[in-house]
Amino acid sequence: MSHSNGKPVIGFIGVGFMGHGMAKNIRLGGYDLWVKGNRNRTPVDNLISLGAKEAQSAKEIASNCDIVHICLPNSDFVEQIIRGENGILAGAREGLIVIDTTTADPTSTMALAEEMAKQGVTMVDAPLGRTPKEAEEGTLDAMVGCDDDTFAKVQPVIDCWAGTINHVGPVGSAHKMKLLMNFLAMGYGALYAEALSLGAKVGISPQKLREVIAPSRMGNGFFDTFMSYAVDRNRDAHKFTIENASKDVRYANNMASNAGVVGIMASAVKHYYTHVEAIGKGSDFVPMVADHVARLNGLDLEEEVKKGG
Template identity: 65%
Template sequence: MSEKPVIGFIGVGFMGHGMAKNLRLAGYQLWVRGRSNRTPVESLLALGAREAENPRQMAEMCDIIHLCLSNSPQIEAVLRGPDGILAGARPGLVVIDTSTANPGSTEALAAELAAVGGHFVDAPLGGTPVQAEAGQLSAMVGCEPEVFARIRPVIDCWAARVSHIGPVGSGHKMKLVMNFISLSYGALYSEAVVLGAKVGISPQTIHEVIGPSRMGCGFFETFMGYVVERNRDAHKFSIANAAKDMRYLNDMASDADMVNLMAGAAKHYYTHAIATGRGDDYVPMLSDIVGALNGVDMDAEVKKGRK
């Protein structure tokens, strides 16, 4: 790998655009590949990036390829397709998967890339699209120590906090544990604000009391940014992605022969939301869905709390 590797980036959505932008601003030659939304792609092209025709071409041109996709089937298709990364991989190619993915799939893809001389790294993210644009994400990295040393300067372009968790797959396992906590918070907060409304406590009062207490946190603040302020964009993480992550988490627990009642309960709220056509909504909107299950109009409750 040269001193300044050529970088590829597949998936320039909410998180990927900011990450790719920061790599380009750091002086890296950048190849990108987006999906149907051309706006982030055009933004990066205006900064001097080039657009790859397919993942195979990107693998032929790049030293390091980032993936920031929605799920393991998408990642598998990008690597294994007829014009996928594996079809164009050269010895020494590094693929950094920043998605939240199934660790079993990650380990299988790592073995396939290793067979052609490449290295697969899982580096899922902590943070928000705003932090991605600012280069202030966190990364949980799974790979061998020598590979980590080679890619650390690149990851530092988009992450303010980098943790080397262990071998390939461990980063995705850590991210699922993290999302188990946060998405269970989402279900818990939803129940709490609806219960409050049922017994005469406004969402504003819950925010006022819990926010500054030891139980307050950044997740609570962005969640309540929707509940109280009705700001749809306060916490832009879709219920569909939440359900996927909880499904992967429950699969991981099953593989580990673990009883996981809490994760199972939280998962069902998100799968219910998808079953009722709300998968494209963001996680804090689960509070409205839980409200409807209990005969509570949360929008009306917030309006009452403003009087």
């Protein structure tokens, strides 16, 4: 199916916050690109203006492409797009490679991989590190799960959207790694939120906390983006929804349960995110968990920043 330029034809399903930048960089890398969007036309129209073709279904994408990317909110969506009546498997030919960049449930990934292999389709898990900003710049972190032969085929394509590529191991292993990464990240988020509230209650302002911690050994990139919202009120600091974060921590908890591992921290981390979902604010971004934890403590974090000014 490869184009006259000898490059495989690439499909992309899910051109949201992360997917748009990834798909754009694949297209700019000189690949023929097919996309399937969702309700939001803006990213789709932008990709079409760059020469992408639009498909109406996952089936149409599969039948026109050699390598298909999926970038969706969770495993339920992934299972639907692969198994559905107009799904990928309905249009797949032998030799198709599917790269799932969703932060998915590894149990689901491994079951899908087995099912797809029966049709000669190879599943690759390639979840992402970093934010939509890096997606647009083509410098995401990619964790990849697949065999060595498949890795050789997909690496040049992943290279279009990733700055760092780690081949973690066989299929499913990258999704496991990603759950560990997001357990740590959301754990940090919960810790920072609680520390900000505790600080404010005992007279340490949010900006003073940042000033002391940022240059210390406890500072890190996640701390910086989190505080960019908590202190500077930059709403776009980390455009990752609490609903998605909560799902990732839930998957990490499931992974711990399945592995028979004590998950005291994992279950504690989960509750702040579950709380925000429970009060109907799951579409807020991750750093905003700081505001919600402050409210639980009778504080307004924005006011605390002003007071500390």
